[in-house]
Structures are given as C-alpha cells and as structure tokens.
Amino acid sequence: MPLSVPPLLRPPLHCVRALGRPPVRALMNLRELVSALNDFASPALAESWDNVGLLVEPSPPHTVNTLFLTNDLTEEVMEEAVQRKADLVLSYHPPIFAPLKRITWKTWKERLVVRALENRIGIYSPHTAYDAIPHGVNNWLTKGLGTCTSVPLHPSTAPSSPAEGTHRVEFCADAEHLEAVLSKIKDIPEISCLTTLPARVEGEEQTRVSLNCSQKALLEVVALLSQNSFLYHKTEILLLQKPLLPHTGMGRLCTLSEPVSLSDIIERVKGHLQLPHVRVAVGAGRTLGTGA
Numbered sequence: 001m002p003l004s005v006p007p008l009l010r011p012p013l014h015c016v017r018a019l020g021r022p023p024v025r026a027l028m029n030l031r032e033l034v035s036a037l038n039d040f041a042s043p044a045l046a047e048s049w050d051n052v053g054l055l056v057e058p059s060p061p062h063t064v065n066t067l068f069l070t071n072d073l074t075e076e077v078m079e080e081a082v083q084r085k086a087d088l089v090l091s092y093h094p095p096i097f098a099p100l101k102r103i104t105w106k107t108w109k110e111r112l113v114v115r116a117l118e119n120r121i122g123i124y125s126p127h128t129a130y131d132a133i134p135h136g137v138n139n140w141l142t143k144g145l146g147t148c149t150s151v152p153l154h155p156s157t158a159p160s161s162p163a164e165g166t167h168r169v170e171f172c173a174d175a176e177h178l179e180a181v182l183s184k185i186k187d188i189p190e191i192s193c194l195t196t197l198p199a200r201v202e203g204e205e206q207t208r209v210s211l212n213c214s215q216k217a218l219l220e221v222v223a224l225l226s227q228n229s230f231l232y233h234k235t236e237i238l239l240l241q242k243p244l245l246p247h248t249g250m251g252r253l254c255t256l257s258e259p260v261s262l263s264d265i266i267e268r269v270k271g272h273l274q275l276p277h278v279r280v281a282v283g284a285g286r287t288l289g290t291g292a
Contacts, residue, residue: 027063030088030122037090037124044159045132045248051094056116056123064088064122073123075108075115082119089116094125132156134247144272145265147257152249157242164192165212169221171235172199172206177228182209184224190214191221201234212240263288 034054046052068086070077073095081089095112103110116123130136132152142150173181178196185191192212199208213221218237225232262282270278282288 027065030057030062030064031060033064033067033088034124037126041126041129041133041136042159043126043129045156045245046127046129047250050128051097052125052127052129054122054124055094055096056113056121058117058120058122062087062120062122068121073112075111078112078115078121081121082115086121088122088124090124090126092125092127092130094127095123096125128250132248132250138250138252139247141272142252142254144269145254145256146260146268148254149257150252150254152247153251153253155244155249157244159242165190166215166240167218168193168210168212168238168240169218169225169235170208170210170238171225171231172201172208173231174204174206177231178207178209181224181228181231185209185211185221188213188217188220188224190217261289262286 038053043053064087066084066086066088068081068084068089070081070089071092073089073091073093078089095109100110100113103113105111105114112123115121131138133139138152139150142148182194182196185194190213194209194211197208197210199206211221222235222237225235262280266278266280266288270276
C-alpha cells in the first residue's frame with residue numbers, strides 16, 4: 001500500500017504552483033522520518049525478544065517521498081514496492097528477525113535485503129511497539145468488542161526513569177575507609193552514577209557514597225561492605241522501580257459494559273476486521289450461546 005509521507009511526519013511543505021502543473025512537494029530525510037516514527041511509538045516499548053525500528057538503511061543522504069505500508073514484507077510485496085518507486089517500506093512484522101550471517105540470493109529474507117539496497121529502499125518495522133501504545137493495534141482491536149473498559153495485561157514502564165541500574169546503594173564512610181572502598185567498588189562491573197557528598201554522622205565528618213547498580217553487581221557491593229561491619233550497618237539499599245506508563249503495555253483485559261454471547265462477540269469481531277470467517281476454539285462445557 002503506497003502512501004505519500006503523511007503531513008504529521010514531514011516538515012511544512014512550501015508549494016510552488018505553475019500553470020497546469022501540480023505543486024512541488026518537499027521531501028523528508030529518512031533519519032527525520034525515523035525519528036518521527038520512533039516518537040510516535042518508542043522502540044523501547046517493544047518486547048525484549050522483538051526486532052523493531054529501522055532494519056535496512058540505504059546510504060545517506062536518503063530522502064523519502066513514498067512510504068509503502070504492509071503487514072508482512074514478502075518478496076511479492078517488495079517487487080510491488082520497487083515498481084511503485086517506494087523509498088521506505090513500513091512492515092508491521094519485522095522481515096529480519098534472527099541475525100543474518102550473510103546476504104546472498106539463497107534465502108528469501110536475504111533476497112529482501114538485497115532488493116531493498118539495490119533499489120535504495122529502507123525497511124522499518126514497529127511490531128510490538130505499535131501493540132503497546134495507547135492508540136495502537138491492541139486498543140484498535142478492543143473497539144470491535146463494543147462498549148468496554150480495557151487495561152494492559154503487562155503494563156509498560158517508563159524506559160528512561162531511572163536511567164541506569166535496578167538498585168541504589170547508599171552508605172557512609174570515614175576518611176580511613178573511603179579510598180579503599182571506592183577503589184574496590186570501581187572495579188565492580190555494572191556500577192553507575194557513583195557520587196560522594198560530605199556528611200555528618202553522629203557528630204563526625206564522613207562521606208556519603210551513593211551508587212546505582214544491577215542486580216548482579218548488588219551482590220558484590222553487599223559482599224564488599226559486609227567485610228566491614230561499620231560500613232555495612234550504615235548501608236541503605238533502594239529498589240529503583242520505574243513508573244508505569246498509563247494505558248500502555250502488552251495485551252488488553254477487556255470488561256464489557258453488558259454481557260453478550262460468544263456468537264455475538266464473534267460477529268462483532270468479524271465486522272470490525274471485515275472478515276467473512278474467524279477460527280474459534282470453544283472452551284469445555286461452553287457453546288456459542290454462552291456468555292463471553
């Protein structure tokens with residue numbers, strides 16, 4: 001499905017009209033377009049096993065005039081994109097999933113990459129990032145069920161808060177122990193945001209040490225501090241929990257405003273998706289007349 005770049009995804013157009021000629025349209029740089037797509041649905045919201053974002057990038061600079069949309073990028077779809085002179089294909093499912101060890105003409109996925117680069121066509125895939133966002137695929141699917149409330153089954157967390165680490169460790173040390181402890185801590189991998197501040201504890205001048213660390217590094221930090229009971233007893237460990245993003249995440253649990261039969265739900269889904277048939281597995285002891 002070829003599309004001109006939508007107005008929200010390109011800079012303002014300065015049109016020049018000539019007698020008998022269509023307006024001249026400004027083109028959008030690929031990297032600007034990818035940035036807009038990432039802002040619409042951050043790749044950080046995708047599942048960890050997924051492969052989303054810009055998968056194939058022609059050598060820059062690369063401008064985009066025609067954006068080609070597809071659910072699955074097959075070889076037939078790629079040939080249509082070539083014929084339509086597409087500059088970028090947005091494929092909902094990622095055509096490249098497992099790592100490619102070579103790019104040859106042997107397999108169809110390798111051939112997709114070859115054809116894309118030969119014809120200077122970029123490939124972008126959003127997949128589960130589009131599932132997670134509040135105005136994405138999952139929410140659109142719920143609209144076919146009728147009036148209902150829906151909440152994500154697995155809510156997404158803010159990808160950049162906090163920036164690093166799963167735990168924060170804070171402790172106080174005097175001048176006698178400080179340098180030796182800091183030297184050992186700096187040798188532990190997956191330590192970040194290490195800071196020191198002057199502090200007064202029980203009338204004594206000490207240094208307050210704060211650091212972020214991973215779950216694995218936390219065990220090493222605790223083991224180090226436990227070697228000195230004076231340090232260990234003044235240690236605080238905080239779990240860094242990222243805030244949940246409202247209405248964002250994987251799956252949806254839908255509660256209908258009124259009970260309906262399974263057959264009614266099937267008809268609603270078929271109508272919403274414009275499908276003549278859907279495949280249904282009816283639960284044990286249930287019928288199509290049973291409430292959904």
